[in-house]
Amino acid sequence: MLHASDIKKLAADAGFDLCGLTPCRPLAQNEAWFRAWLAEGRHASLGYLERNTDKRFDPQRLVAGARTAVVCAAAYKNPASEGYPDSHRAKVASYACTTDYHTTIREMLAGMLAALQREHPGLEGRAFVDTAPLAEKQLAVEAGLGWIGRQSLLVTPRFGTYVLLGELLLGDEADAYDVPFAGSRCGRCRNCIESCPTGAIVAPRVIDAGRCIACHTIEKEPAAEVDLDGWIFGCDRCQSCCPHNQKAPMQTNPAFAPAFDPLTMTPGQWLAMRQEEFRTRFGATPLTRSGLERLQENIRRNNPEEPYSR
Numbered sequence: 001m002l003h004a005s006d007i008k009k010l011a012a013d014a015g016f017d018l019c020g021l022t023p024c025r026p027l028a029q030n031e032a033w034f035r036a037w038l039a040e041g042r043h044a045s046l047g048y049l050e051r052n053t054d055k056r057f058d059p060q061r062l063v064a065g066a067r068t069a070v071v072c073a074a075a076y077k078n079p080a081s082e083g084y085p086d087s088h089r090a091k092v093a094s095y096a097c098t099t100d101y102h103t104t105i106r107e108m109l110a111g112m113l114a115a116l117q118r119e120h121p122g123l124e125g126r127a128f129v130d131t132a133p134l135a136e137k138q139l140a141v142e143a144g145l146g147w148i149g150r151q152s153l154l155v156t157p158r159f160g161t162y163v164l165l166g167e168l169l170l171g172d173e174a175d176a177y178d179v180p181f182a183g184s185r186c187g188r189c190r191n192c193i194e195s196c197p198t199g200a201i202v203a204p205r206v207i208d209a210g211r212c213i214a215c216h217t218i219e220k221e222p223a224a225e226v227d228l229d230g231w232i233f234g235c236d237r238c239q240s241c242c243p244h245n246q247k248a249p250m251q252t253n254p255a256f257a258p259a260f261d262p263l264t265m266t267p268g269q270w271l272a273m274r275q276e277e278f279r280t281r282f283g284a285t286p287l288t289r290s291g292l293e294r295l296q297e298n299i300r301r302n303n304p305e306e307p308y309s310r
């Protein structure tokens with residue numbers, strides 16, 4: 001039997017700001033909503049989302065024998081999370097301003113798992129950071145961390161949406177589980193829906209990925225052209241406008257300290273950059289996911305008329 005309080009202490013010691021536990025069980029209602037979203041073709045070019053839907057909403061299908069899901073969240077709000085002036089035409093989503101969270105969070109979870117396995121020899125466990133089909137936002141709601149906002153992201157009462165998630169699926173039961181987060185604290189607010197530059201939030205909690213700038217700047221190019229609104233990697237527009245983010249504290253964990261300041265970088269600086277400089281300055285950040293050429297292509301799409309100089 002695992003002790004929930006021990007696991008939460010390990011999470012805090014590892015640097016996580018939030019941690020909740022939920023038993024592994026099918027999330028049937030969420031799966032039904034997701035299947036309806038897929039049937040409407042809202043996933044656009046993100047074909048991988050069509051695969052493993054049964055596993056995505058049932059941790060025990062993803063990992064046989066999983067009993068307990070530990071959902072951890074690290075707050076990452078930094079100056080870029082507060083938004084950009086309208087005139088800025090080289091905007092980067094604020095999660096991408098720091099070391100790639102896949103690396104950081106995986107190390108934090110690995111340390112937790114190793115400590116648990118020392119305490120409980122034979123304990124089976126696997127860590128997940130956004131790379132396997134696992135409905136992590138919905139699990140976070142089940143683990144009591146927050147609710148799904150109208151922009152379809154997890155909103156936590158203290159840190160808003162600016163949290164990075166990681167999960168442990170463990171093969172033993174815990175002595176206590178968290179109560180699922182009930183309801184929503186969005187109230188009458190519709191800021192995210194109204195702020196989206198492309199109308200990608202077609203209804204509360206329904207995103208049309210084919211219109212979403214985050215998808216257009218990073219993923220395989222969807223068929224339709226959209227105005228990137230100055231974004232060159234990701235898009236925070238439906239987050240920086242959220243009142244829960246506006247009152248959230250800046251992160252203080254050195255592991256999530258910004259590696260660069262996109263507010264001070266001009267389109268010309270990005271275009272003049274060479275691969276070696278890109279690797280040196282941004283090699284540890286998520287920007288490597290799209291690469292310098294794609295960033296520069298996005299700069300040109302955002303700034304077709306501008307002359308460039310360093």
Ligand code: SF4
Nearest residue numbers: 196212213235237238
């Ligand atoms: S990330 Fe940007 S484009 Fe996508 S839904 Fe949010 S505001 Fe709209």
Ligand code: SF4
Nearest residue numbers: 149150186189192242
């Ligand atoms: S911007 Fe408003 S509606 Fe959107 S998630 Fe935040 S509180 Fe909810």
